[in-house]
Each structure stands twice: as C-alpha cells, then as structure tokens.
Amino acid sequence: xxxxxxxxxxxxxxKPELVGRTIVSxxxxxxxxxxxPSVREFREQVIGQKVVDxxxxxxxxxxxxxxxxxxxxxxxxxxxxxxxHTDAPEKHDRLILKLSNKKYLAFNDTRKFGRVWLVxxxxxxxxxxxxxxxxxxxxxxxxxxxxxxxKRQLKPLLLDQSFLSGLGNIYTDEALHMAKLHPLxxxxxxxxxxxxxxxxxxxxxxxxxxxxxxxxxxxVYRGGSYQNYFRVYDCEGKPCPVCGTEIQKLVVGQxxxxxCPACQRLR
DNA sequence: AGGGAAACCCGAACGC
DNA sequence: TGCGTTCGGGTTTCCC
Numbered sequence: 001x002x003x004x005x006x007x008x009x010x011x012x013x014x015k016p017e018l019v020g021r022t023i024v025s026x027x028x029x030x031x032x033x034x035x036x037p038s039v040r041e042f043r044e045q046v047i048g049q050k051v052v053d054x055x056x057x058x059x060x061x062x063x064x065x066x067x068x069x070x071x072x073x074x075x076x077x078x079x080x081x082x083x084x085h086t087d088a089p090e091k092h093d094r095l096i097l098k099l100s101n102k103k104y105l106a107f108n109d110t111r112k113f114g115r116v117w118l119v120x121x122x123x124x125x126x127x128x129x130x131x132x133x134x135x136x137x138x139x140x141x142x143x144x145x146x147x148x149x150x151k152r153q154l155k156p157l158l159l160d161q162s163f164l165s166g167l168g169n170i171y172t173d174e175a176l177h178m179a180k181l182h183p184l185x186x187x188x189x190x191x192x193x194x195x196x197x198x199x200x201x202x203x204x205x206x207x208x209x210x211x212x213x214x215x216x217x218x219x220v221y222r223g224g225s226y227q228n229y230f231r232v233y234d235c236e237g238k239p240c241p242v243c244g245t246e247i248q249k250l251v252v253g254q255x256x257x258x259x260c261p262a263c264q265r266l267r
Numbered sequence: 268a269g270g271g272a273a274a275c276c277c278g279a280a281c282g283c
Numbered sequence: 284t285g286c287g288t289t290c291g292g293g294t295t296t297c298c299c
C-alpha cells in the first residue's frame with residue numbers, strides 16, 4: 001500500500017540515518033526481491049558503497065550511492081526500517097544492508113511483491129514514468145491537454161504510472177471525489193474547469209498525505225495518520241462528508257473504488 | 268488503443 | 284474450534 005506520500009515519508013525518515021554511511025554487508029533471503037543484477041554481483045557492487053543521498057521518484061525510493069542507484073519499490077506490503085545492530089531481524093526481512101554506524105536497513109515485505117534494482121543509471125528503471133504530480137512540469141494545462149488526448153476511464157488513467165506517476169488506489173479515489181468526477185468518466189470528455197479541479201484535488205490529497213506522514217491502513221505499514229481522514233476510501237456505507245449521501249463501493253479496472261454517487265455523477 | 272483478466276504473494280477476515 | 288475461501292494492494296503481461 002505504500003503510495004507516494006508513504007514513500008516520501010520513509011525517504012525523509014531514513015535519509016539522516018543513511019547519508020554518509022557505508023554499506024558493509026548485504027544479505028538477501030528472497031532472491032526474486034532483486035530485479036537486477038544477480039545476487040553475487042549485487043553484493044560485490046553494493047558493499048563498500050557510501051550513501052550520498054536518499055530521495056524519491058514516484059513510488060520508488062532512490063538510495064543514491066557513490067557509483068550506483070539502489071532503487072526500491074515497496075509495491076503493496078513493503079516497508080523500510082532502520083534498526084540498530086543488536087536488534088534481531090524480523091520474519092519477512094528480504095534484504096538487510098548493514099551500515100558503518102552499527103545500524104542496518106531492513107527491507108521487510110510480507111507479500112514478496114517489492115523489488116530492488118541496483119543500477120548505474122536510474123533512467124533504466126524510471127524513464128517510462130509520467131510527471132511528478134507535485135513538481136512544476138505538472139500543470140492544469142498539461143493535465144487538461146493530456147486527458148483530452150486519450151479516451152480512457154479516468155481512474156485507470158490516473159493509476160497509469162506512465163501517464164502521471166505516484167497516484168495509487170487511495171489517493172486516486174480521494175482526488176476524484178474532491179474534484180467531483182466519476183472514476184468511469186472518460187478522459188476526453190473533461191472540461192478545462194474540471195481538469196483544473198482535478199489538478200488541485202490531486203495535489204491537495206497528496207500534500208495532505210505527506211503532511212500526515214502517509215496512511216497506515218493495513219497491518220504492515222506504520223506511522224502515518226492520513227487513514228483517519230479518508231473522505232471516501234474504505235468508507236463504504238458511511239455518509240459523504242460533503243453531502244451526506246452514503247458512500248458506495250464499486251470495482252473499476254479490477255480495483256476497489258469508492259465514490260459518492262451524488263457528488264460524482266456519470267453523465 | 269483501450270480494457271479485462273491473470274499473475275505475482277501472503278495473511279487477515281470471513282463463511283460455514 | 285477448525286477448515287476452506289475470499290480479498291486486497293501495485294505493476295506487468297497477455298489476450299481480445
């Protein structure tokens with residue numbers, strides 16, 4: 001479930017623990033965690049590398065090493081934890097990187113969906129991503145023009161990381177509700193005014209998520225509070241905070257989708 | 268091109 | 284109680 005705000009929260013939290021440290025050992029206990037290269041190469045390359053920076057691109061955590069980018073995608077159940085060397089590893093730790101400061105980074109992932117890449121050039125992994133919704137390239141005009149270019153249902157299009165990067169199921173439902181748009185509405189039907197409302201809604205829900213340190217909605221992730229402020233997501237049967245109509249749950253593009261049937265009309 | 272479905276996983280939650 | 288089934292989350296891949 002880690003989406004953009006959760007990954008941003010993790011990146012900010014672990015950065016001071018990592019920058020300037022050197023990786024002294026690397027242990028994998030699930031080889032499919034590693035998207036590339038082989039385990040042997042991975043260890044040879046990563047050990048001895050100093051951490052230069054920790055940042056985020058879309059939902060990827062980018063641990064910038066002296067000669068490589070260590071990219072981690074948490075997918076649904078992944079988490080990153082920094083522990084001290086006396087702490088025991090936990091059951092679902094898939095990658096453990098011991099650091100020069102007597103701490104270690106654990107990539108813990110119950111469901112084994114997460115992936116790790118070690119690459120010289122991060123564009124090898126990140127180049128297909130659409131714009132960052134919180135950065136300057138993303139504007140109301142860009143959104144309007146690019147929605148109109150396609151003819152797709154709004155929700156699957158917003159979830160498409162090559163269109164716009166970083167929105168997941170929770171924040172998409174919240175943004176569409178805030179913009180009063182139905183998830184099945186077609187992208188080429190949107191007006192300039194609706195596109196602007198959607199632009200504002202996307203940025204607003206993501207910023208609120210970051211401000212609240214993300215959402216902890218399942219038993220895996222920890223720390224955030226945004227789950228206490230959902231307006232529609234996971235609110236089936238509850239009243240819409242805007243109009244009081246009961247929130248409905250439907251399936252769109254195989255994803256659980258929550259709407260207010262009064263605020264979000266399909267015309 | 269767009270959309271639906273399946274695959275990848277596991278454990279919680281549910282139904283009986 | 285215990286057992287079997289369903290579900291969900293992000294992404295890729297395959298098929299119509």
